[in-house]
Amino acid sequence: MAPAREQFSDHSDHTSQGDGAESKPTPPGFRSAVEALRSVRLRPELEIEATKPPQRLAPHAYALEAAVVDGDEDLADGRLVLLHDPAGHEAWQGTFRLVTLVRAELEPEMAADPLLPEVCWSWLTGALEARGLSYGSAGGTVTRAGSHYFGELGSRRPATQIEIRASWTPGEGPGGVPDTAGHLTAWGDLLCQIAGLPPSGPADATVVTLPQRRGPQAS
Template identity: 35%
Template sequence: MSQDTEIPQYFHEAVRSMTEAEVRSGIQITEIRPPRNLAPLSHAVGLEVLHTDENSGETTIAADSSGHDAFGRLILLHDPSSEEHWRDPISDQHLPKMRMVAYIQADMDASVASDPLLPDVAWDWLTEQLDGPDCTFTDLGGTVTSTASVRYGEIGGPPRAFQLEMRASWTAHGAELSAHVTAFSHVLANVAGMPPEGVAAPRFGGNQSRQAMQR
């Protein structure tokens, strides 16, 4: 964030709410360095899907035994000089609008990645989570991309790899952003193919993703 920008108290509250947000079990949240020069004030958190090593039983953020991985980034951007505000009908206060920028990348099995409905379903996961009672937002937009990569010659990795990428942004109303982070963690869990909480560990991008798409 810019050294010349005075940081208002509500932005401190927004950062605190993101950092202290509860995320879905099986996901780890940490503060990360936000991209530079996108806004006078910014903050970012990284969300990583945890994996349990089949041999040691230890939990790590490394890829699982099949080489699948999934992670997300959620960035808060704000310009205090902006004239855009939102009036809270309950308190009658004019609260700041802040822009949330989200990114998810997840490895997929070929059977899931080839499903033509995958982008639509993944976007539905995002809208359903943000439509919860505690997320107040407008101006949601973004893209979902399903890609296939084929490796040739002397390069490491599987011969064929499939990934899903989601890029989205929306305007959050007010400084309480914990619900946005919580919602985002559930979207990441769905994209990563994690089973419902309390069920055995998933195989990322595999049958669990297909079952989630069918729910």
């Protein structure tokens, strides 16, 4: 991944269109929303790059993947997808939708907290609200999964991974285009928070963080 300060230096097209949409021009609103994403500069601990988006979730899509990096270790990683259907989508209650997957590995003692799923979900909504962003129709899951190692891998410590899968409809701004830059910044706040980093400024100064933790192990 390219560091955040150098992100999007490659302007190749990472947008996609759904089946049968190859001949349709990219809507100006979607183009503006994507350009706003490309303009964002996040915390230096975040490495982010555009990636191939899903093909069939909406007529137009754009995707990013990111990791919170400490030296050679990934403390958290995630994927954010911007979807757009100019005709509107009943389930979204709008024409744009943001979909995310965020995950990090936790120390066993932190993973044992019975309130951890509720706290992690509040991190997502809190990150959006701390940035003053409007959103609706939010939904998702928080999953924690434990791993114990045996045999030749028996020397490894037990590991627990927390995973947030969520989607929400960003509030529309001028011309019906949402503040995608603001939503990406809030998503970056969420990634840093689940990674255990301290707040970087007033927007996340009231957020409760967990202690530093190990990053996801390579499979």
